[in-house]
Amino acid sequence: xxxxxxxxxRDGDTVAIEGFTHLICFAAGHEIIRQRKRDLTLAxxxxxxxxxxxxxxxxxxxxxxxxxxxxxxxxxxxxxxxxEDHDPAPLELEEYSHFGMVCRYVAGxxxxxxxxxxxxxxxxxxxxxxxxxxMTSPYEDGAEVYVVPPxxxxxxxxxxxxxxxxxxxxxxxxLGCQKEAAFAADRVIVVVEELVDGDVIRRDPNRTVxxxxxxxxxxxxxxxxxxxxxxxxxDRDNAFYLAWDTIAREQETLDAWLREWxxxxxxxxxxxxxxxxxxxxSLKPEPAMSGEVDYGTYA
Amino acid sequence: xxxxxxGSGGLTQRAADAASEAPQHSKNEFMIVASARLLxxxxxxxxxxxxxxxVCNLAQRTVAPELQLVYESGVFGAxxxxxxxxxxxPTLATGSTAVTSMFExxxxxxxxxxxDVAFLGGAQIDRYGNLNTTVIGDYARPKVRLPGSGxxxxxxxxxxxxxxxxxxxxRSFVERLHFRTSPGHSGDPAxxxxxxxxxxxxxxxxxxxxxxxxxxxxxxxxxxxxxPGVSIDDVRESMGWEPRVSHDLVETxxxxxxxxxxxxxxxxxxGMYTK
Numbered sequence: 001x002x003x004x005x006x007x008x009x010r011d012g013d014t015v016a017i018e019g020f021t022h023l024i025c026f027a028a029g030h031e032i033i034r035q036r037k038r039d040l041t042l043a044x045x046x047x048x049x050x051x052x053x054x055x056x057x058x059x060x061x062x063x064x065x066x067x068x069x070x071x072x073x074x075x076x077x078x079x080x081x082x083x084e085d086h087d088p089a090p091l092e093l094e095e096y097s098h099f100g101m102v103c104r105y106v107a108g109x110x111x112x113x114x115x116x117x118x119x120x121x122x123x124x125x126x127x128x129x130x131x132x133x134x135m136t137s138p139y140e141d142g143a144e145v146y147v148v149p150p151x152x153x154x155x156x157x158x159x160x161x162x163x164x165x166x167x168x169x170x171x172x173x174x175l176g177c178q179k180e181a182a183f184a185a186d187r188v189i190v191v192v193e194e195l196v197d198g199d200v201i202r203r204d205p206n207r208t209v210x211x212x213x214x215x216x217x218x219x220x221x222x223x224x225x226x227x228x229x230x231x232x233x234x235d236r237d238n239a240f241y242l243a244w245d246t247i248a249r250e251q252e253t254l255d256a257w258l259r260e261w262x263x264x265x266x267x268x269x270x271x272x273x274x275x276x277x278x279x280x281x282s283l284k285p286e287p288a289m290s291g292e293v294d295y296g297t298y299a
Numbered sequence: 300x301x302x303x304x305x306g307s308g309g310l311t312q313r314a315a316d317a318a319s320e321a322p323q324h325s326k327n328e329f330m331i332v333a334s335a336r337l338l339x340x341x342x343x344x345x346x347x348x349x350x351x352x353x354v355c356n357l358a359q360r361t362v363a364p365e366l367q368l369v370y371e372s373g374v375f376g377a378x379x380x381x382x383x384x385x386x387x388x389p390t391l392a393t394g395s396t397a398v399t400s401m402f403e404x405x406x407x408x409x410x411x412x413x414x415d416v417a418f419l420g421g422a423q424i425d426r427y428g429n430l431n432t433t434v435i436g437d438y439a440r441p442k443v444r445l446p447g448s449g450x451x452x453x454x455x456x457x458x459x460x461x462x463x464x465x466x467x468x469x470r471s472f473v474e475r476l477h478f479r480t481s482p483g484h485s486g487d488p489a490x491x492x493x494x495x496x497x498x499x500x501x502x503x504x505x506x507x508x509x510x511x512x513x514x515x516x517x518x519x520x521x522x523x524x525x526x527p528g529v530s531i532d533d534v535r536e537s538m539g540w541e542p543r544v545s546h547d548l549v550e551t552x553x554x555x556x557x558x559x560x561x562x563x564x565x566x567x568x569x570g571m572y573t574k
Contacts, residue, residue, distance in 0.1 A: 020372050020373070020387055020401060021372060021385050021386070021387020021388070022372075022387055022389070022392075045401075046449075065447070066447060066448060066449060066450075067446050067447055067448065067449035067450075068444070068445075068446045068447050069446040071348065071384075071385035071386065071387060072348055072349075072383075072384035072385035072386075073384075075444075079444070080443075080444050083441065083444045084440075084441055084442065084443065084444055095433075095447050095448070096448070097447075097448040097449070097450060097451070097452040097453055098371060098401065098405065098448070098449050098450040098453070099405040099406075099409075099410070099450065099452075099453045102401050102402045102405060103402070106402055117410070117453070118410055118453070118456065118457070118496075119410075119452055119453040119456060120452060121456055121482060121494070121496070122479070122482035122485065123448075123452050123479055123480060123481065123482055124433070124438075124478050124479045124480065125433075125448060125452060125480065128438050172392075172398075173389060173392040173398065174372050174373055174374070174387055174389075174391070174392055174398065175373055175398065175399070175400045175401070176372070176373070176400075176401055177400065177401050177402065179400065180400070180402060229389055231389050231392055231393075235389060236384070236385070236387075236388060236389060238384045238385075241384070241385075285389070288393050288394070
C-alpha cells in the first residue's frame with residue numbers, strides 16, 4: 001500500500017476512493033494521510049467518515065460529492081468546520097445529486113463529453129453549480145434534460161473481495177459505482193481482502209467487476225475497509241461510526257485520533273493488530289453461501 | 300367531522316380523552332405507525348435513512364405484505380434480518396432479490412418510473428412540500444452545512460408518490476426555504492400538470508403532531524389529522540405559515556397493540572429509532 005500510494009497519488013491530484021457504504025478503502029485514505037499528500041481534490045458520492053478524516057488531516061483543498069454525512073449517525077464535523085467557519089481554511093465544494101455523480105463517472109468511463117439526466121428540475125442545485133447545465137433534446141420530443149460533465153479522477157482507489165495478480169477484481173454485495181469510477185480514472189489502485197489465482201477468477205467470470213487492463217496496482221490488505229465493511233468478510237463497525245461523531249467534534253480530539261491510529265502506526269497491518277483479534281472476531285458474519293451456477297464446458 | 304372554523308375545543312377535548320386511554324407510545328412510534336399505514340397495498344418503496352427504514356419494515360409486516368424494499372445503494376427486494384443503521388448495511392444485500400449498480404438503480408428503476416413510493420425528509424419544508432437538505436443560511440458561507448441532495452432531488456421528481464416524515468417546528472416548517480434541494484409542488488397546478496414528470500410530488504406529510512395531505516387545487520399542504528392530545532393551535536404554533544385545514548379533520552388513529560409490539564419487540568428492540 002505504501003508503494004502504491006507513493007507512486008500513484010500525487011499532490012494536487014483528483015482522487016476518488018469510492019464504495020457506497022460498502023468497500024470503502026479506509027486503509028488507502030490512512031496511507032494518504034500518513035504520506036502527508038496535499039492539495040488533493042477528493043471525489044466521492046458520499047464523503048463518509050474517511051473523507052472527514054482526510055479533510056481533518058489537511059490533505060484536501062476541494063471536495064466533489066453528492067451526500068455529505070456520517071451515514072445513519074449525522075454530520076461530518078471536520079468538513080463542516082472547513083465549510084462553515086473556514087477553520088482552519090475554506091474547502092471548495094462542487095456538489096451534485098447521487099444520480100448526477102454516478103453519471104459523471106459513467107461519462108468519464110465512456111469517453112463522453114457529458115451525460116443527460118432527468119433531474120435538477122426546479123431545484124436550486126444548478127444555481128450553485130454552473131457545471132450542471134440545462135439542454136433540450138435535439139430529437140422530436142424536444143425533452144428538457146440537464147447534463148453533467150465527465151468525471152475523470154487522476155486516481156481511483158477501489159476495494160474488492162478478491163483479485164488476481166493482474167488486478168482482475170471480483171465484487172459481490174453492494175456495487176456502488178466502483179466499476180464506473182475505476183474505468184473513468186487515469187490510474188487505478190485495487191485493494192483486496194485476498195489475492196487469488198487467476199483460475200479462481202475465471203471460474204466465475206460474471207462476478208468480475210473491474211478488469212486488470214485498467215488497474216495499475218493491486219494491494220492485498222485484509223480488513224482495509226474498517227470501519228466500512230466487506231460483504232462476507234466483516235461487518236460494518238457501526239460503533240466506530242457512532243464514536244467518530246464525538247472524536248471529530250473538536251479538531252484536538254481528531255488530531256489525537258490521527259496521531260494514535262494513523263501517524264504512529266507504520267501500516268494498516270499495525271492498525272489491524274492494534275484493534276486486536278477479539279474485535280475482528282466480533283465483526284465476522286456467519287456464512288451465507290451463494291448457490292453455484294453451471295457455466296458448462298464447451299471444448 | 301369537525302369544521303375548523305367551528306372551533307377546535309370539542310376535538311381537543313376528545314383527543315385528550317383518547318390520549319389518557321391510549322397505551323403509552325413515543326412521538327416517533329406514532330409517526331412510524333401513521334406512516335406505515337400510508338403504504339397499504341403499495342408494491343415497491345424507495346427506503347431512506349432513519350425512520351423510513353422501520354416504517355417500511357413495519358408496513359411489510361402489516362398493511363403491505365407484498366412490499367418490495369428498494370434502497371438507493373442498489374438493492375431491490377431487500378429482506379433485512381436486522382434493522383440497518385445505514386442504507387448501505389450488509390444485511391440489505393444478503394437474501395435480497397437483486398443487487399444492481401447504482402447507475403441501474405437510478406436510471407432503470409427510478410428515472411424510468413418503476414418506483415411507486417419514496418420517503419423524503421429534510422431540515423426545512425415549505426407549504427408546497429419543497430424540501431431543503433443543503434444549507435441553513437447562505438450557500439457560500441452557511442450557518443449549518445447539511446448533507447445535500449443524495450438521491451433526493453431525482454427521487455422527488457420520479458417516484459410516483461412522495462411521503463415526508465419530519466418533526467414539526469417553526470424552524471423546519473418555514474414560509475421560505477433557505478435552499479430548494481428537492482422540488483415539491485409549485486403552487487400552480489397547471490404548471491405542475493405540464494411538467495411531465497413520472498412523480499406526482501409529495502402526497503402526505505407525517506409529523507409528531509399531525510398528518511397532512513396536499514390540496515388537489517392548489518398543491519398546498521393541508522392538515523388532515525391531529526394526533527391524540529394535539530390541538531390546531533399546537534400545530535399553528537409549530538409552523539411558519541397559517542395552515543390550510545381539511546374540512547373533514549379527524550384524529551389520527553392510535554397505534555394498535557400489535558403495531559406497537561412489532562415496533563418494540565421485532566423491529567427496534569434497542570429503541571434506536573423509537574425513543
